[in-house]
Amino acid sequence: MPFSRVSVEDIAYFKSILSDVRVIWGDAISEDYAHDEMTEYGSFLPDALLLPHSTEEVSRVMRYCHQNSIAVTPRGAGTGLCGGCVALHGGVVLSMQEMKRLLEVDKVNMTATVEPGLLLMEFSALLEGTGLFYPPDPGEKSATVCGNIMTNAGGMRAVRYGVTKDYVLGMEIVLADGTVTELGGKVVKSSSGYNLMQLLCGSEGTLCVLTKAIVKLIPEPKANISLLVPFDSLDQCVSCVPDVLACGCEPTAVEFMEKEVIVAAESYLGKQFPDKNADAYLLVRLDGADEAVLEPRVQRVTDLLLSSGARDVLLADTDERKSGIWDARGAFLEAIKNSTPSMDECDVVVPQENVAEFVQKSRDVSREEAVRIRSFGHAGDGNLHLYVCRDALDDETWEARRAQAMNRLYSLAKTMGGHVSGEHGIGHAKIAFLEESVGETQMSLMRGIKKVFDPEGILNPGKVLN
Amino acid sequence: MPRIAIIERKCTGCGDCAAVCPFSAIDMNEGKADINSGCRVCGICLKVCPQNAIIRLETRTKSVDKSLWRDILVFCEQSEGHLHPVSLELVGKARELAKVCGFKVNALLIGQGCEKPLENLRHYGLSDIHVFDDLELGYYRAEAYAACAEEVIKSLRPSVVLVGATALGRSLAPRLSTRFHTGLTADCTRLEMRVNSDLVQIRPAFGGNIMAQIVTPNTRPQFATVRYKVMDTPQREETASGRVVRHGLPKKVSDCKVRLTKRRHVEKTANISDAEILVVGGRGLKSENDLQYVKELARLLKGEYAVSRPLVEKGWETNARQIGLSGRTVRPKLIITCGVSGAIQFTACMNAADRIVAINSDPNAPIFSVAHVGIVGDLYRVLPQLIEELKEKREKDAV
Amino acid sequence: MDIFVCIKQVPATSKVEVDEETGALKRWGVKSKMNPYDLYALETALRLREETGGRVVVGTMGPPQAQAIIKEAYMMGADEGYLFSDKRLGGADVLATSYTLSQAIRRIGDFDLVLCGKQTTDGDTAQVGPAIAEHMGIPHAVWVSEIRPCEGGIEAEQQLQEVIETVFLPFPCLVTVEQDIHTPRLPSMKKQRETKDRKVTVFGLDVFLDTDEEHYGLSGSPTQVERIFPPDSDQMHEMITDGDLAGQLHLMLRKWKFI
Numbered sequence A: 001m002p003f004s005r006v007s008v009e010d011i012a013y014f015k016s017i018l019s020d021v022r023v024i025w026g027d028a029i030s031e032d033y034a035h036d037e038m039t040e041y042g043s044f045l046p047d048a049l050l051l052p053h054s055t056e057e058v059s060r061v062m063r064y065c066h067q068n069s070i071a072v073t074p075r076g077a078g079t080g081l082c083g084g085c086v087a088l089h090g091g092v093v094l095s096m097q098e099m100k101r102l103l104e105v106d107k108v109n110m111t112a113t114v115e116p117g118l119l120l121m122e123f124s125a126l127l128e129g130t131g132l133f134y135p136p137d138p139g140e141k142s143a144t145v146c147g148n149i150m151t152n153a154g155g156m157r158a159v160r161y162g163v164t165k166d167y168v169l170g171m172e173i174v175l176a177d178g179t180v181t182e183l184g185g186k187v188v189k190s191s192s193g194y195n196l197m198q199l200l201c202g203s204e205g206t207l208c209v210l211t212k213a214i215v216k217l218i219p220e221p222k223a224n225i226s227l228l229v230p231f232d233s234l235d236q237c238v239s240c241v242p243d244v245l246a247c248g249c250e251p252t253a254v255e256f257m258e259k260e261v262i263v264a265a266e267s268y269l270g271k272q273f274p275d276k277n278a279d280a281y282l283l284v285r286l287d288g289a290d291e292a293v294l295e296p297r298v299q300r301v302t303d304l305l306l307s308s309g310a311r312d313v314l315l316a317d318t319d320e321r322k323s324g325i326w327d328a329r330g331a332f333l334e335a336i337k338n339s340t341p342s343m344d345e346c347d348v349v350v351p352q353e354n355v356a357e358f359v360q361k362s363r364d365v366s367r368e369e370a371v372r373i374r375s376f377g378h379a380g381d382g383n384l385h386l387y388v389c390r391d392a393l394d395d396e397t398w399e400a401r402r403a404q405a406m407n408r409l410y411s412l413a414k415t416m417g418g419h420v421s422g423e424h425g426i427g428h429a430k431i432a433f434l435e436e437s438v439g440e441t442q443m444s445l446m447r448g449i450k451k452v453f454d455p456e457g458i459l460n461p462g463k464v465l466n
Numbered sequence B: 001m002p003r004i005a006i007i008e009r010k011c012t013g014c015g016d017c018a019a020v021c022p023f024s025a026i027d028m029n030e031g032k033a034d035i036n037s038g039c040r041v042c043g044i045c046l047k048v049c050p051q052n053a054i055i056r057l058e059t060r061t062k063s064v065d066k067s068l069w070r071d072i073l074v075f076c077e078q079s080e081g082h083l084h085p086v087s088l089e090l091v092g093k094a095r096e097l098a099k100v101c102g103f104k105v106n107a108l109l110i111g112q113g114c115e116k117p118l119e120n121l122r123h124y125g126l127s128d129i130h131v132f133d134d135l136e137l138g139y140y141r142a143e144a145y146a147a148c149a150e151e152v153i154k155s156l157r158p159s160v161v162l163v164g165a166t167a168l169g170r171s172l173a174p175r176l177s178t179r180f181h182t183g184l185t186a187d188c189t190r191l192e193m194r195v196n197s198d199l200v201q202i203r204p205a206f207g208g209n210i211m212a213q214i215v216t217p218n219t220r221p222q223f224a225t226v227r228y229k230v231m232d233t234p235q236r237e238e239t240a241s242g243r244v245v246r247h248g249l250p251k252k253v254s255d256c257k258v259r260l261t262k263r264r265h266v267e268k269t270a271n272i273s274d275a276e277i278l279v280v281g282g283r284g285l286k287s288e289n290d291l292q293y294v295k296e297l298a299r300l301l302k303g304e305y306a307v308s309r310p311l312v313e314k315g316w317e318t319n320a321r322q323i324g325l326s327g328r329t330v331r332p333k334l335i336i337t338c339g340v341s342g343a344i345q346f347t348a349c350m351n352a353a354d355r356i357v358a359i360n361s362d363p364n365a366p367i368f369s370v371a372h373v374g375i376v377g378d379l380y381r382v383l384p385q386l387i388e389e390l391k392e393k394r395e396k397d398a399v
Numbered sequence C: 001m002d003i004f005v006c007i008k009q010v011p012a013t014s015k016v017e018v019d020e021e022t023g024a025l026k027r028w029g030v031k032s033k034m035n036p037y038d039l040y041a042l043e044t045a046l047r048l049r050e051e052t053g054g055r056v057v058v059g060t061m062g063p064p065q066a067q068a069i070i071k072e073a074y075m076m077g078a079d080e081g082y083l084f085s086d087k088r089l090g091g092a093d094v095l096a097t098s099y100t101l102s103q104a105i106r107r108i109g110d111f112d113l114v115l116c117g118k119q120t121t122d123g124d125t126a127q128v129g130p131a132i133a134e135h136m137g138i139p140h141a142v143w144v145s146e147i148r149p150c151e152g153g154i155e156a157e158q159q160l161q162e163v164i165e166t167v168f169l170p171f172p173c174l175v176t177v178e179q180d181i182h183t184p185r186l187p188s189m190k191k192q193r194e195t196k197d198r199k200v201t202v203f204g205l206d207v208f209l210d211t212d213e214e215h216y217g218l219s220g221s222p223t224q225v226e227r228i229f230p231p232d233s234d235q236m237h238e239m240i241t242d243g244d245l246a247g248q249l250h251l252m253l254r255k256w257k258f259i
Helices: A010-020 A055-068 A121-125 A147-152 A197-198 A236-240 A239-244 A259-269 A292-306 A320-331 A332-338 A352-369 A395-415 A430-451 B016-020 B045-047 B085-101 B115-121 B142-156 B169-177 B289-300 B309-313 B377-399 C036-052 C064-076 C094-108 C128-136 C189-194 C245-255
Strands: A024-025 A048-050 A073-074 A092-095 A102-106 A111-114 A168-174 A180-184 A211-216 A223-231 A251-258 A280-288 A314-316 A343-346 A372-378 A381-389 B003-006 B026-029 B033-037 B054-057 B070-074 B105-111 B129-133 B159-164 B184-188 B190-192 B199-205 B210-215 B224-225 B244-247 B259-266 B277-281 B304-307 B334-338 B355-360 B373-376 C005-007 C010-013 C033-034 C056-061 C080-084 C111-119 C139-148 C151-162 C162-169 C173-177 C199-204 C224-229 C238-239
Touching: A010 A024, A010 A055, A010 A102, A048 B199, A055 A073, A055 A092, A055 A168, A055 A211, A055 B309, A055 C173, A073 A211, A102 A121, A111 A121, A147 A211, A168 A197, A168 C151, A180 A197, A197 B289, A211 A381, A223 A236, A223 A251, A223 A292, A223 A320, A223 B085, A223 B277, A236 A251, A236 A280, A236 A352, A236 B003, A239 A251, A239 A292, A239 A352, A251 A259, A259 A280, A259 A332, A259 A372, A280 A292, A314 A320, A314 B070, A320 A332, A320 B355, A343 A395, A352 A372, B003 B033, B016 B045, B016 C173, B045 B054, B045 C056, B045 C111, B054 B224, B070 B085, B070 B169, B085 B105, B085 B115, B085 B159, B085 B190, B085 B224, B105 B115, B105 B142, B115 B129, B129 B142, B129 B377, B129 C139, B129 C173, B142 B244, B142 C128, B142 C139, B159 B169, B169 B184, B169 B224, B169 C128, B169 C139, B184 B199, B184 C094, B199 B224, B210 B224, B210 C080, B289 B304, B289 B334, B289 B377, B304 B309, B334 B377, B334 C162, B355 B377, B355 C245, B373 C245, B377 C245, C005 C094, C010 C064, C033 C036, C033 C064, C036 C056, C036 C111, C036 C139, C036 C173, C064 C080, C064 C189, C094 C128, C111 C128, C128 C139, C128 C173, C139 C162, C151 C173, C162 C173, C238 C245
Parallel strands: A048 A092, A073 A092, B070 B105, B070 B159, B105 B129, B129 B244, B159 B224, B184 B224, B277 B304, B277 B334, B334 B355, B355 B373, B373 C238, C005 C056, C005 C111, C056 C080, C080 C199, C111 C173, C139 C173
Antiparallel strands: A024 A048, A102 A111, A111 A211, A168 A180, A168 A211, A223 A280, A223 A314, A251 A280, A251 A372, A343 A381, A372 A381, B003 B054, B026 B033, B190 B199, B199 B210, B210 C224, B259 C162, C010 C033, C139 C151, C151 C162
């Protein structure tokens, strides 16, 4: 793909659209824009960094880049984990970080309209006091709402509330040639032709630039409680998850965690976890309108867990107790990252019934390939996060064992009917695994779609598809 | 003592009073409001009751003869021959308060090897300085210190006793106030004196979310512990003054069975989450070596140093010292950021600090939107000069 | 070791604000919880019991609904619980609260050790513990970060300014523990079921040795709250762009008493 480099004339044109201060180029571009959270996947600085303030500006930039074959990589907060928002082929990074207004909270229709740069943490702070609530919670609170839409981020609350795409009602997008169009709206149902909007959820900026989104809100669950459930073994722990989901306790999140990862989080945070006697733990969170609704559900799931081999069911009912557990849970990724000089990650999703088996087999992989693997994940929706750690391996050994271990993990998932990525996306790091997983028929359909939306291939080139 | 009562026949059970009561002291029982044991007679419920069904019942109480209790006694904490700085702050405040009633200010010094702090105290306009200096007082035992203080309080009959709200002060003051069956107000941040010698004590409650104004109207002495670094340190006077009154060890001290078994100095832990003062280096630092400025300033301010994420990525520091969503969350009393641009991932984890100073050469840096004091300038000019000034000051103090 | 732990029910959130006009509190919820600092005291007591045997008894002064925190203490492993509830105990300050608790502890039995949290999240005084010790005439140590049982007493580590002093305290004694002495265990649903029928003994001041109501509650409290009000908002925002930057910063740090 022969893209043009950004020239001095191009810069001058961008400045005429965006003003001097919102066009940054050359050495002035911060190293931050060269990667996402996974620095392991390489460093790619764009030629220019553009900071638009309006849909109109985005449209003019796109039209120009389309005419001049300049690659455009849209970017939110840069918190991805698969290299999705980095300028693999140079050109411009279109950072949406300064378009961050909450345009509207519609209490009647229970929707919010947001600009693409609004962060999840800012969004939830702004919703405070409205009695409304945006459920998707991928853990990374400094991610943008719209970045989440473009990767279809999932998160821990998916068990009860579903994933990001389930909350997208409307979009304003800019196509590759600068055309602006609106999809969906404040309607709950739609059976009106191809569902383009859902196609764009998770398209990772390869089909369009998202400039506005209307998302669905729900009444805020005022009470919540977490249960920490110790088990003698991970097998026991994960095996009872289907029963937990079926018992009617309506959990918001069901996470599993192992002692080793908890210990790593303890040393990372410098804070002690409230219980460490067991080898494996299930963490169950229940949400409800008030405490009274939760009580019978807590009792029901307690009955079930105690009869399924749980050692006990421990209650986290106050802010202090909840944060003692969830702070640790939130630090797992960083704690593992911190325990090793380098790592690779795998975000597969498998059917519920295979979770226990997958985790067990990942241990065989770890043993047989002689490489340390740490895992945790969303036991409630089959989405697992596995981290292959380099530790003290030399370059050659690490590369060989990493590749071997990752291949085995992905093919294991495939044999179980699982997918490459549950919520992190494909970016440029997982393309080979995607091709392997979905096969040529589906890849060529995807390529066809790409061609229709972006004939010149300037939008986020090298991502999802090669 | 006054108390709050509900006129039952007027009460409609609307619950407005229960909703505003800061002490959860009003229950709704069988459709009527009912005052429970949490009531502190603050009177807030009186103002909100739409039926005027709540009243405050005044009762006459015995009060001591306040004229028999005069002057202010300041307990001056010292350790290993060093006066705790809060002691001087208290002396300064006490002198201000004393003027209102024409009181004198006396000091009480307890410990072993008190000569240096005693000499120091003699330059702050005190009347009498009472000293207990004995081997038996060389480590802190609440009972022993209380026995000494008791002796002085009994003989002086002070109207007010001020104690620093340090660990030691908060251990000692309640023993004394209890012994004299009188009021104690903890951790005051503001004090005022009324002409009738009632001390108006203002203190934060609910983690600082509300302030309470408290008096001890009927008993004496009035005990207050006072927060460190709130009151001003008075000017040191050139000439020494104040009568030194030396006391022997009270008999009660020998009855005290508490014994010291070990004593060690606090090791400085490098935990940035607990640090009260933090100096933070960011991307504005040009080389790893320049982190020295940050470390040096932290050392001079008796704080810790920390870094933002780019410096961890460069491998200059481990993430144990990193502030941010991928590092630690901090809530120090003072944070000085040097060359930190202030990405939200950083500011979200430090914006609860009491005082935020940001040094950055870019006037548009987002860090300035959370800073209480923003210094737009080159950290390579600001830091070395500030460090130099602080060092000079330290040398001067040493002399 | 027989241990008595003082606990208190406090509002579940300290996020309260005062309405400047009416002086009333805004955003006030009725939810409550056990004072978080008391959890450290209870955890310490449970660990000492595991080490040395004996029993852990908890007690609280408060309205009838404060029984909830006694039940919670059972779920964490406490053996017995008492609630001192009496309208005449209401409005107590440091002196009256500590007197009530000392009377109640005496009434219940002889204990080797009385444990308290460092402070509460509502009152924030940190001074009730030592006052109880004074009423009971026993030695105490505050903000203790480690307790080791030994012959006839305990060794307690307390931090004072620059030094940490470890002292031997003979039984009976009282200690207030520092936050993070041990991470408190979580309440167990298993224990909730096991202790379902365990009673909470409730009594008022009639059973105390001293039944003179003048010594309790508001009547026994020498301090009076005159008013509550919102704190000054200290939202300064000052940009210093020219002149002697370092010098101005130096002055600022001095003004704030960091130097």
